Every structure is written in C-alpha cells, then in structure tokens.
C-alpha cells in the first residue's frame with residue numbers, strides 16, 4: 665500500500681529525514697517510536713503533504729501512485745488521513761458541516777453520489793457510538809474550546825467517518841486520560857481491516873497495549889535504525905534509547 669524509499673526532507677535548511685525506508689502493507693499496523701527530535705512528526709507531516717517541509721530526495725508510492733506528486737487535499741481524497749499532534753480550530757464551522765463536506769469530496773473523487781441527509785445522519789450516529797463522542801460537541805465550531813482529549817476523540821471520529829485507507833496518528837496518546845485512551849484505541853481497532861493500514865507515532869508503550877502493532881520502528885536522527893515486532897516497544901520501555909543510539913552510531 666505504502667512504499668517509502670530513501671526519503672529525505674528538510675525544513676528551513678535543516679536536514680531532518682535522512683533516508684527513510686518503510687513498506688506498509690494493507691492490514692498492518694506500524695508504530696514509529698524514537699527520541700525527541702528524531703523526525704517522527706516530520707515523517708507524518710511529509711506523508712500528509714504539509715507544505716512547510718521540503719522533500720529533497722527519495723520516493724513514496726501509495727497504492728502504486730506517486731504520493732509526493734499530490735497536494736495535501738489530493739492525498740486526503742486518495743484515502744490518507746493524518747491525525748495531527750495539535751488539531752487546528754476552525755471557528756464558525758461545526759464538525760457536522762465539516763464532515764459532510766469532507767465525506768462528499770471523497771465520494772465525488774471515487775465517482776460516488778453525495779450522501780443524502782438521512783444516510784449522513786445514520787453514518788454520524790453509528791460512528792459517534794464507536795468513539796463515544798457527544799452530539800453537542802459535533803454541533804460546536806470544529807475544535808474551538810475543545811479540551812485536549814475532546815480534540816483527539818473528535819479526530820478519531822473524523823477518521824471513522826472518512827474510512828481512510830492509510831491513517832497516520834501522530835502522538836494521539838498525548839493529552840488523553842485513561843478512559844479516553846481506551847476509547848480512542850478501541851475506535852482505531854474497530855476500524856482496522858484487511859484493506860486499510862495504520863501508522864502510529866507514539867512515545868509510550870502504553871498506547872501499544874491497546875493498539876497492538878505488527879511492527880515497531882525506531883527513528884533516530886532521521887533514519888529508521890531498528891525495526892521489530894511489538895516486543896521491541898517493551899524493550900524500549902525497559903531500557904530507554906541509549907543502546908539504540910550506540911548501535912546506530914557504531915553502524916555509521
């Protein structure tokens with residue numbers, strides 16, 4: 665589904681990604697971990713097509729198409745979803761209206777008819793239940809005045825509504841209380857299918873107790889320096905990153 669080859673990117677003349685290689689197949693969950701500043705958020709942002717970053721080398725294909733050639737909107741319409749570390753607030757636009765527009769854009773792109781009001785409401789109800797989100801939240805301006813946990817929950821709700829092929833969750837565990845963490849994780853797990861894939865950027869093994877990854881990758885200084893199964897996250901929790909850094913430095 666997603667193939668990243670030797671991806672390099674910089675921001676304001678600072679080289680951040682220095683040759684990322686990653687293959688993600690349909691049905692898989694990949695966790696990206698790594699010390700602060702290693703480039704995790706940059707990778708997520710580059711994949712979603714945020715413009716502040718300059719891709720300086722490498723290639724990324726998504727379902728056989730050149731992802732780097734598409735702008736952020738096209739990527740979203742193709743089925744890439746990025747849950748931001750700090751979701752934006754959009755005053756004056758309710759989540760409901762925002763979702764209606766977003767869904768119908770995706771449907772149009774797929775050559776499908778827009779959802780009528782009844783079907784849209786039915787879908788909203790079904791997905792609201794999945795993430796246990798309150799109706800009153802959805803009629804308020806998008807993310808405005810939402811608590812950290814409410815924003816995160818709202819993001820997972822958007823993801824549930826859009827049913828993306830590839831979801832990239834950037835530190836979705838930050839700011840979630842224990843119950844919300846469980847609800848968000850349950851939502852992510854309930855959406856998991858053999859046809860979609862998830863990349864979770866996280867600092868904590870705790871999230872991976874709920875969203876169980878098939879693969880764990882460690883990013884360090886802009887490269888994936890170690891990959892393994894979910895046991896790698898446990899090892900990191902126990903031993904920290906020093907041993908990984910030493911291994912990576914020795915290999916250079």
Ligand SMILES: Nc1ncnc2c1ncn2[C@@H]1O[C@H](COP(=O)(O)OP(=O)(O)OP(=O)(O)O)[C@@H](O)[C@H]1O
Nearest residue numbers: 675676678680698699700701702703704705706707
């Ligand atoms: N706008 C920017 N201008 C300059 N440097 C930036 C900018 N954005 C990111 N960086 C730098 O790029 C590096 C990688 O940042 P990134 O946010 O991708 O790391 P991260 O692995 O997600 O870190 P964390 O775990 O702390 O969230 C950092 O050194 C950061 O300071």
